[in-house]
Amino acid sequence: MEQFLIDNADRYKELVQAFKPKLTSIKAGTTGGGVANPDFLVSTRIRPLLPDEISQGFPEGVFSRAGDANIVDLHELKKSVRGLPSLNSFSYPVDRVFGPESTTSQVYDDIIRPLVPWAWGGGVSTMFAYGQTGSGKTFTVSGLEEYVAETLMDGGLEGERKLYMSIIELAGQTAFDLLNSRKQISILEDSFGNTQLAGALEHHITTKASCLELIEAAASLRRTAPTLKNDSSSRSHAICRIRIENPSIPSAEDGLLYLIDLAGSEAARDKTTHDAARMKEAREINTSLSVLKDCIRGRALVDLDLPSAGSGTKKAYVPFRQSTLTKTLKHVFDPAPTAGMRRSCKTVVVACVNPCLADTNASKNTLRYAELLRVVVLPKKAAAYNPNVPATWNNEQLRGWIANSSGTTPISADLLAPTESGAQLLRLPIPEFIARCLKTPGGGVSTEQATAFQSKFWQLHIDNSRSQLSATADNGKPEAKLTRMERLDSSADIESPPDAKDVPFKERIRPGMVVSYRSMGKAGALGPKQMGVVLSRAEAVGERVRDVYGVQVNPTLSGDSEGAKGERYLCSMVIPAILPGAYDVSLWRQAVVAVEEMEAEIILEWDMATRYYYMTV
Numbered sequence: 001m002e003q004f005l006i007d008n009a010d011r012y013k014e015l016v017q018a019f020k021p022k023l024t025s026i027k028a029g030t031t032g033g034g035v036a037n038p039d040f041l042v043s044t045r046i047r048p049l050l051p052d053e054i055s056q057g058f059p060e061g062v063f064s065r066a067g068d069a070n071i072v073d074l075h076e077l078k079k080s081v082r083g084l085p086s087l088n089s090f091s092y093p094v095d096r097v098f099g100p101e102s103t104t105s106q107v108y109d110d111i112i113r114p115l116v117p118w119a120w121g122g123g124v125s126t127m128f129a130y131g132q133t134g135s136g137k138t139f140t141v142s143g144l145e146e147y148v149a150e151t152l153m154d155g156g157l158e159g160e161r162k163l164y165m166s167i168i169e170l171a172g173q174t175a176f177d178l179l180n181s182r183k184q185i186s187i188l189e190d191s192f193g194n195t196q197l198a199g200a201l202e203h204h205i206t207t208k209a210s211c212l213e214l215i216e217a218a219a220s221l222r223r224t225a226p227t228l229k230n231d232s233s234s235r236s237h238a239i240c241r242i243r244i245e246n247p248s249i250p251s252a253e254d255g256l257l258y259l260i261d262l263a264g265s266e267a268a269r270d271k272t273t274h275d276a277a278r279m280k281e282a283r284e285i286n287t288s289l290s291v292l293k294d295c296i297r298g299r300a301l302v303d304l305d306l307p308s309a310g311s312g313t314k315k316a317y318v319p320f321r322q323s324t325l326t327k328t329l330k331h332v333f334d335p336a337p338t339a340g341m342r343r344s345c346k347t348v349v350v351a352c353v354n355p356c357l358a359d360t361n362a363s364k365n366t367l368r369y370a371e372l373l374r375v376v377v378l379p380k381k382a383a384a385y386n387p388n389v390p391a392t393w394n395n396e397q398l399r400g401w402i403a404n405s406s407g408t409t410p411i412s413a414d415l416l417a418p419t420e421s422g423a424q425l426l427r428l429p430i431p432e433f434i435a436r437c438l439k440t441p442g443g444g445v446s447t448e449q450a451t452a453f454q455s456k457f458w459q460l461h462i463d464n465s466r467s468q469l470s471a472t473a474d475n476g477k478p479e480a481k482l483t484r485m486e487r488l489d490s491s492a493d494i495e496s497p498p499d500a501k502d503v504p505f506k507e508r509i510r511p512g513m514v515v516s517y518r519s520m521g522k523a524g525a526l527g528p529k530q531m532g533v534v535l536s537r538a539e540a541v542g543e544r545v546r547d548v549y550g551v552q553v554n555p556t557l558s559g560d561s562e563g564a565k566g567e568r569y570l571c572s573m574v575i576p577a578i579l580p581g582a583y584d585v586s587l588w589r590q591a592v593v594a595v596e597e598m599e600a601e602i603i604l605e606w607d608m609a610t611r612y613y614y615m616t617v
């Protein structure tokens with residue numbers, strides 16, 4: 001086939017010259033009638049042909065469409081039984097295309113630069129480079145890392161921050177610290193649900209040079225193995241994480257900036273020379289890339305409050321626990337809130353493409369993958385202004401509300417929302433919201449006032465979402481259209497059988513029941529009121545299970561005759577969330593509660609809008 005391509009290169013070039021695209025030009029930032037999501041961009045970078053590809057006589061098969069910043073055209077030469085070879089052409093819309101003449105500096109300025117202030121302000125920013133082996137991922141990521149280091153260190157970003165860098169490598173299920181001689185590390189989820197890189201070193205970075213030194217040291221340790229396409233092909237995912245601490249708001253979540261050089265998806269040509277171990281490695285890489293795709297798309301759908309395709313109204317599912325790569329990136333994908341709030345994320349994917357005509361099959365796979373990642377938002381008619389719905393406010397209305405509602409020391413609307421609409425301010429990372437409030441001249445605004453004002457703004461948004469939700473429920477979908485789960489959820493009888501109130505709650509304790517309790521200290525003193533979800537009887541768990549305080553759960557195995565007295569249950573703790581009156585269930589934090597410590601049964605109601613529980617009884 002390769003010889004056929006080389007022999008017919010002139011005919012192929014003529015056909016490409018004569019190619020007339022079917023798709024009409026699409027305005028930048030829009031695709032197929034939809035609008036690119038500014039918090040989630042999918043771009044393509046087509047590298048130039050390399051000297052050996054040129055010397056072999058291969059022409060280019062992938063092009064950035066002239067005059068259109070978001071269409072990639074891919075051509076193949078088809079053999080025909082009779083007559084001359086003909087052209088097979090495909091077009092792929094993305095949010096931004098960078099052709100072979102584009103520099104890394106242009107890629108940075110166009111799509112990556114905004115990620116840096118976002119993470120600086122406390123958000124989560126992620127850049128993935130994806131593509132076939134040898135398509136330019138490492139070239140792109142290493143160049144971008146330099147620009148990121150420069151932006152972080154050149155003093156142009158406002159405020160003081162402490163920066164910490166870690167660089168790890170994931171190869172299959174195993175993780176290594178590339179800043180500590182490839183020492184093996186563990187990816188663990190702690191009892192608060194946060195992912196920890198247990199054993200990985202974090203380096204405090206203070207200058208661009210120290211940052212680049214670390215990046216260079218990590219690159220030299222990256223696991224490599226030869227493939228046909230690239231002599232130093234990366235067979236692992238490399239994750240560079242910069243954690244950005246804001247010392248002036250100690251309660252704020254740290255900003256996170258991830259730069260990720262994914263392992264190469266392999267060309268079919270390459271696979272023919274693989275032994276069993278390399279084939280297994282390739283399978284693992286492809287599986288993790290497939291889970292990554294589902295997670296990226298799922299999270300974008302969740303953020304836009306859209307259901308997953310073909311699922312009716314079902315919320316999109318983000319399967320981030322299905323691979324080590326996505327587990328490591330829990331902060332990016334987990335739609336459930338951590339410490340009370342879902343993290344505000346900006347994500348950019350750079351799909352790197354090798355333009356060589358001999359590799360168009362692999363390039364097609366990369367471009368299809370990029371296409372699948374994209375969640376196009378159909379332009380919505382702006383909702384009519386409603387003074388109780390922040391998402392309907394334009395910048396002027398938002399400023400008016402800030403001026404009137406921010407307290408006796410008014411927060412500067414010019415500084416908090418210089419250009420944002422209400423919907424945009426809702427997406428702002430909380431630390432950035434607070435930092436902007438604190439800039440109000442005169443120094444009269446305290447962190448407490450700023451935090452309370454942020455909660456007030458959110459509360460307004462949430463109250464509105466809740467009332468919309470209950471209005472929808474009242475207008476009612478026809479009963480027949482509810483799913484079985486929805487019918488169960490909406491049936492109060494399921495939770496509270498009519499005669500339940502006649503039976504003391506301690507006689508009907510069962511898994512799933514929520515109880516309030518006060519732990520009894522050794523001296524018989526009662527601790528503060530807490531809540532837990534009953535999981536099982538303490539006797540039902542194995543010998544090694546310990547609760548959050550390190551106590552062995554099953555008393556019959558510990559030989560603790562005191563503990564063995566009375567019924568005891570293993571419970572997951574219910575903890576207050578950041579919003580007033582809201583609770584979260586921390587499944588991983590478990591405590592043993594004796595029945596005699598329990599005080600009452602609690603009914604918690606799940607609220608779809610805030611994704612928290614609220615007490616109804």
Ligand SMILES: Nc1ncnc2c1ncn2[C@@H]1O[C@H](COP(=O)(O)OP(=O)(O)OP(=O)(O)O)[C@@H](O)[C@H]1O
Nearest residue numbers: 047048133134135136137138139230233234263264
């Ligand atoms: N935009 C570009 N301009 C010039 N050369 C490039 C460009 N992109 C990539 N290259 C060159 O192409 C070759 C392969 O690039 P690179 O190693 O970045 O590929 P890769 O996708 O990371 O491959 P692998 O997955 O196998 O690690 C390198 O020699 C690199 O210098």
